[in-house]
Amino acid sequence: MGGCERVCTGTVQLHPTRHCNLRCRHCYSLSGPEERDALPARLLIDALADARAQGYGRVSFSGGEPMLYRGLQEVLRQARALGMLATLTTNGIPLTERRVASLAGLVDLIAISLDGRPETHDALRGPHAFDGMQVRLPLLRASGIPFGFIFTLTRDSMDDLAWVATFAIESGAALLQVHPLEETGRAAVETRGQQPDELVANAAYLAFMRLQDRVGERIALQLDLAHRDLIRAEPWRVYADAEPVPGDLPLAALVDTLVVETDGLVVPLQYGFPRAHALGRLGDAPLAALGARWRNEGYGGFRAHCRRVFEESLLDPEALPAFNWFEALSGRTAGQFSSSLSQYR
């Protein structure tokens, strides 16, 4: 495995609470106003120090709604002190003047969820969610904090892609990330049937390429779908190569994203990753100890799982090129795939 690419860019994704001002129909973390759980800031501060020592250079906050997490500033200060890049994903509504000011100098990018035209966005997020987000944008622009949008692509919102790109550019966004809906959490019930299938995913892939040609110089674009040929040529990207891993590499060279879920469970790559491959729970042991044990007892199984999914995913010669690798890894859907670039979620 080519280790160095991963060492400096490893990401720790924190989901400190499921408390949220919204209760979106598609929410994978089942968050909402009634959820009150929150991880102690101290636990996350210590975990970041351990992660930094293992080569993780970025932290991204998600949730729940990270802007409503009381320990946010404290944990962000730790990220700064450790020299980590910090981003957060928000529904945008809680970005009051006071809260935006509290983030100045502490975050490198704010990613705002935007799920399509106003009516599409509100259909997933509830009445007035679009207006409530849009009204915050002038303030955010004035703050000088770079911001982007994250578009959760569904079957119904496929046609909104070009509209979303125009909206993002006109709003002054630096980034547009497109991530396919995954039918997990509340989405498994409330938006069942909306996950892009193979045809929709591939149509999105082509539409995205056209968008790249048209506006790629005005905004950074990221699509969380992978191309089979690329994965076939570079299996190390999805942890599916057969190379032995040298024992002295930092953990970030072994797995580039660690996710701390709302109950402190640490999993590789993505929220909800199969529990058999979890590192363990913060609070039971420090991240350094969880990582050391996983390296010896869990990493081999994780790599074998990735290799198995890789082989199964590339088996079908008729399959269309774009697919969602994370989805395949999750064990929820066979032959479908999501990307390795979900840094801001």
Ligand SMILES: C[S@@+](CC[C@H](N)C(=O)[O-])C[C@H]1O[C@@H](n2cnc3c(N)ncnc32)[C@H](O)[C@@H]1O
């Ligand atoms: C769980 S939310 C937490 C952050 C914040 N509350 C927000 O909505 O932006 C993080 C991102 O995941 C996306 N998301 C939620 N459920 C999803 C699902 N089932 N599949 C794919 N993305 C999803 C949201 O749209 C959002 O962009």
Ligand code: SF4
């Ligand atoms: S997607 Fe974000 S805003 Fe919507 S309920 Fe989940 S955590 Fe809250």
